[in-house]
Amino acid sequence: MSYIKRNLENIVNQVTKEYPVVLVTGPRQVGKTTMLQKLMEGTERGYVSLDDLNERALAKSDPELFLQLHKPPVLIDEVQYAPELFAYIKMNVDKNHAPGAFWLTGSQIFKLMRGVQESLAGRVAVLSLTSLSQAEIAGGEMEPFTIDMETLLERKAGRTEIDTGGIFERIYKGSMPAIVSGVNSNNQIFYSSYLSTYIERDVKDLSDAIDSLRFLQFITAVAARCGQMVNVAEIARDADINQTQAKNWLGILETLGIIFYLHPYSNNLLKRLVKTPKLYFYDTGLVCYLTKWSSAETLECGAMNGAILENYVVAEIRKTYLNCGKEPYMYYYRDKDAKEIDVVLEHDGILNPIEIKKTSNPGTELIKVFGLLDRASTPRSKGAVICMKPVLGAIDRDNYIIPVWMI
Secondary structure, rough: OOOOOOOOHHHHHHHOOOOOEEEOOOOOOOHHHHHHHHOOOOOOOOOEEOOHHHHHHHHHHOHHHHHHHHOEEEEOOOHHOOOOOHHHHHHHHHHHHOOOOOOEOOHHHHHHHHHHHHHHOOOOEEEEEOOOOHHHHHHHOOOOOOOOOHHHHHHHHHOOOOOOOHHHHHHOOOOOHHHHHOOOOOOHHHHHHHHHHHHHHHHHHHHOEEEEHHHHHHHHHHHHOOOOOHOOOHHHHHOOHHHHHHHHHHHHHHOOOOOEEEEEOOOOOOOOOOOOOOEOOOOOHHHHOOOOOOOHHHHHHHOOOOHHHHHHHHHHHHHHHHOOOOOOOEEEEEOOOOOOOEEEEEEEEEEEEEEEEOOOOOOOOHHHHHHHHOOOOOOOOOOOOOOEOOOOEEEEEOEEEEHHHHH
């Protein structure tokens, strides 16, 4: 298996020089440990995993002895299993002031963050690793996605054009390193075992009362609604659970880094007419498995192609920010007449509206909706239609046509 270089490596190296503790969060099997072990090569940093039950028991019962045995610099994997360590890591850090002393990984974001914020505030850099981005698969390094012609031309120079079939192949295959690198060639077998391991280990660790089959029904109902406004009542009905359970279980999926939300955009002049967020998965391969598409070709022609394409594009834009250690300010906008802008990017005091379409020939009718933002107190800047047109283009001077493969 050839290692796929991760964009986040540069950020890890940078913050290691500045912070005593570096925490990399993200779901299982996205490559957190692989990336950090690659960066450890040729250094004196030790390694210990709390997936090892003996190590976990010691870390929980005698954290002081555990840290004597595993002296920094050290990488402690799956640290969420022993929150007892945080207070002792803090004592070590406050005594020694050594940058990069502790590298930690964890796959339960909120559970982790509680202990981290209480014990390590101001001492820890928290980074988020997702499944692979398009740019990483293509072998290039990327800046956060923005709608700026100079930046877009730079992105284009480092990439290879991919046609519609190729994009849907990538959407169907997903972005987990084991699949992309060819270690696991069969998507169905990979995602089947991934889900059962993940439900049995992580989901049940967060909530003992969860029935595995019921949770599988639930996550399938959620996947069928990717790219849509969250409807808890419908999800609960399809999964045969109550709405409180559905809300709690959505919280678990977010905690484990499986899903994320786009919230509706509003500011002091543009009132929030819709309060419900839209829901997306980081990995479209998991969506395709759960919604039972048998191939990329059937997906491309199927009823969900628009929703899954939107999910893919939104997740890819988000990854370009997270991979640079930044949190994106991404929203959607919907007015009282149900007119909707798929994505609103806010940065540097401007708004960029984005429409996502399967067409390869977008026209001016697609950008009319961008005018909805003109009432906002933050000025609207360049807009874009991200679509299947194979080359970078423009509808007019203020609105660009960006191929999906360029994100």
